[in-house]
Amino acid sequence: MTDSGTFQNYVYGDVEVGIEEIVTFQREIGVDIATMLDVFGTPDMTKEEVEEAVRETIARAGVSIDAAEGTLLNGPIQGGVHADLRAKSAVGMAEHGFGVHPIGGIVPLMERQRYRELVEIILACREHIPWNRPVHIFGCGHPHLFPICVALGADLFDSAAYALFARDDRMLMPWGTVKLGDIAEFPIATEALAGHTPASVMALADDARCELLARHNLEVTASELARCRQAIRDGTIWKLVEERSHTNAALREATEYLYEHMPAGLVSATNPLRMEVCEQVRIYQLRHQLWLHWVASSPPMCPVPSRPFSSQVRRSLEGQNRRIGSHHCPKVAGCGGLHRDTHGSTPYSLEDVSPWTHLMGPKSIWSSLSEEDIEFDLEAMLGDVEKTVRISIDNGKQMNLELIESALGSGVDQEVERVELDRKMIADKVRYFLDVDEPTSED
Numbered sequence: 001m002t003d004s005g006t007f008q009n010y011v012y013g014d015v016e017v018g019i020e021e022i023v024t025f026q027r028e029i030g031v032d033i034a035t036m037l038d039v040f041g042t043p044d045m046t047k048e049e050v051e052e053a054v055r056e057t058i059a060r061a062g063v064s065i066d067a068a069e070g071t072l073l074n075g076p077i078q079g080g081v082h083a084d085l086r087a088k089s090a091v092g093m094a095e096h097g098f099g100v101h102p103i104g105g106i107v108p109l110m111e112r113q114r115y116r117e118l119v120e121i122i123l124a125c126r127e128h129i130p131w132n133r134p135v136h137i138f139g140c141g142h143p144h145l146f147p148i149c150v151a152l153g154a155d156l157f158d159s160a161a162y163a164l165f166a167r168d169d170r171m172l173m174p175w176g177t178v179k180l181g182d183i184a185e186f187p188i189a190t191e192a193l194a195g196h197t198p199a200s201v202m203a204l205a206d207d208a209r210c211e212l213l214a215r216h217n218l219e220v221t222a223s224e225l226a227r228c229r230q231a232i233r234d235g236t237i238w239k240l241v242e243e244r245s246h247t248n249a250a251l252r253e254a255t256e257y258l259y260e261h262m263p264a265g266l267v268s269a270t271n272p273l274r275m276e277v278c279e280q281v282r283i284y285q286l287r288h289q290l291w292l293h294w295v296a297s298s299p300p301m302c303p304v305p306s307r308p309f310s311s312q313v314r315r316s317l318e319g320q321n322r323r324i325g326s327h328h329c330p331k332v333a334g335c336g337g338l339h340r341d342t343h344g345s346t347p348y349s350l351e352d353v354s355p356w357t358h359l360m361g362p363k364s365i366w367s368s369l370s371e372e373d374i375e376f377d378l379e380a381m382l383g384d385v386e387k388t389v390r391i392s393i394d395n396g397k398q399m400n401l402e403l404i405e406s407a408l409g410s411g412v413d414q415e416v417e418r419v420e421l422d423r424k425m426i427a428d429k430v431r432y433f434l435d436v437d438e439p440t441s442e443d
Contacts, residue, residue: 106138
């Protein structure tokens with residue numbers, strides 16, 4: 001992959017090169033991926049200036065693709081710090097046949113650790129870029145930014161940071177940057193540093209020291225990228241994002257912003273392993289999806305346990321929950337239980353699927369949740385809270401069916417009603433996971 005000179009023009013001043021000329025040159029030297037000559041938009045430009053840069057870049061797209069003559073071409077997305085202009089640029093560039101879409105104009109933000117704005121930019125661009133085209137984060141070379149960028153859909157990175165940092169005796173680490181002169185021991189081991197100490201490296205000639213540190217920085221960079229790829233395979237990329245976010249205040253702010261503005265469907269898989277399980281980013285999405293798609297039959301009479309239950313305790317209560325559902329289906333159509341767990345109130349019909357069935361953590365996370373939390377969940381899922389029957393079910397205790405009958409009315413414990421309950425549980429899963437309406441799921 002080669003660059004078009006846009007960033008060099010930003011750093012060093014005017015560079016005289018033509019739009020078609022630079023693409024033709026890259027094609028003729030046999031590059032795998034060339035880059036069109038876009039117009040760089042800086043954070044310091046006015047919105048009008050940035051908008052003109054976006055317009056001009058889109059206008060150059062067609063002629064650049066023609067000049068590429070089949071060579072894969074980068075279609076950079078500009079727009080400065082303005083989300084609407086980033087979206088406009090992404091939409092305009094996506095209409096052309098580019099092979100890759102770099103997000104440009106972000107190096108000044110990363111240099112100043114304006115990471116929240118970096119997240120805003122990626123969010124604004126990503127949803128408008130075709131999912132079959134890789135997203136390239138121009139100039140992003142610090143390892144501690146890789147997890148959050150990868151989690152947001154970034155595929156490629158490029159940077160000279162490994163060499164630039166080495167010139168200043170700075171060492172890249174997965175959690176930040178270390179100054180060589182400030183340490184007596186290397187915090188991590190790399191092949192480049194084998195047999196060396198910080199003191200021995202400092203004693204090297206400038207060129208030798210720079211080369212050694214650059215090799216170390218490259219190793220750390222490659223290692224963090226490999227860690228991100230493996231985290232994707234393991235379904236733990238958001239766990240890695242969370243870990244890295246605590247290494248830098250600006251990165252933590254960006255991560256918290258992301259949690260609050262997470263696009264629906266962005267998070268695909270992760271297991272709730274942290275103590276603050278209810279704050280997991282995927283759990284936010286699942287709770288919202290639950291409120292949208294799970295609707296209790298009318299009237300919404302749902303037994304609600306008074307405290308969260310671990311998976312082992314929930315299994316011991318399964319028979320009792322089924323007795324409520326099957327015993328009272330003749331009198332109360334759709335009566336079903338809501339479990340309290342660390343995620344909140346969960347319909348019994350969904351508690352046997354991920355992530356509700358994959359709860360792990362210390363005993364402290366199973367403490368009683370506040371009444372406000374219960375009321376919020378019930379109102380979100382059931383609507384009319386006043387019509388909801390609340391039954392306190394404690395761990396290991398049998399349900400008082402006489403008390404339940406006094407609230408719901410008597411019923412007949414028949415096998416056919418148990419079959420109906422199983423059918424309803426399947427219908428709830430269909431509605432929740434396939435995003436269909438209630439009549440369709442019932443069919």
